[in-house]
Amino acid sequence: MERIPMTQEGADAMRKELAIMKGEKRHHIIAAIEEALAHGDLSENAEYHAAKEEQGMNEARIKLMEDKLARAQIIDxxxxxxxxxxxxxxxxxxxxxxxxxxxxxxxxxxxxxxxxxxxxxxxxxxxxxxxxxxxxxxxxxxxxxxxxxxxxxxxxx
Missing domain, CATH: 3.10.50.30 (Transcription elongation factor, GreA/GreB, C-terminal domain)
Known part of the structure; x- marks a missing residue:
């Protein structure tokens, strides 16, 4: 497993961004999906598809950041x-x-x-x-x- 060098400040900033993505951003996306679902027919619902795409990108970014933090080599x-x-x-x-x-x-x-x-x-x-x-x-x-x-x-x- 290849280590990823980062400073403590960089690791702290990444953890903070990760918390936002897992918390308020996830909740915002879920609310957008629920609102789009309320509009009915999903086949022509651009808001639903956009929200699902945003959800996929957010989850991929979360996984990437978790992986980088797990492999982080903190250097002071x-x-x-x-x-x-x-x-x-x-x-x-x-x-x-x-x-x-x-x-x-x-x-x-x-x-x-x-x-x-x-x-x-x-x-x-x-x-x-x-x-x-x-x-x-x-x-x-x-x-x-x-x-x-x-x-x-x-x-x-």
Whole structure:
């Protein structure tokens, strides 16, 4: 069974979303199905079919999230002592093309949100950074062309 790395914050957020999906979202979908059933003929009842489809997608997402949580390997970045970039690192970078400093935290796939400064361990940027040290250069292969990044600082917090 393959372990799925995630931070404690990511696992907590997933558990919270799972509780909502199993609770209020399920109840909302059931109410929508019951209301659609009250309209009669199911063969031409678009509301019923839409509610059943939403129910199927919700249940599939619940199963997926339960599986990921069961296989989760919770990693606390505060306990990591390394000079190299690994999962959980917050990395300050200098984009040599734009001369701008950017900061990313490397997290699990399901908790990554670029607008929050978190990137997935499987992203091209993270893959280019893993194993590097402060002062190293990383080349990120991007659709718009290669980007050169200098690693300014590595923080485990």
């Amino acid at each position: 970045p505060k306990t990591i002592e390394s000079d190299k970039i690994v999962f959980g690192a917050t990395v300050k970078l200098l984009d040599l093309d734009t001369d701008k400093e950017i900061t990313y935290k490397i997290v699990g796939e399901d908790e990554a949100k670029i607008e929050n400064g978190t990137i997935s361990i499987t992203s091209p940027i993270a893959r280019a950074l893993i194993g590097k040290e402060e002062g190293d250069m990383a080349t990120v292969r991007a659709p718009g062309g290669d980007r050169e990044l200098e690693i300014v600082e590595i923080i485990y917090q």
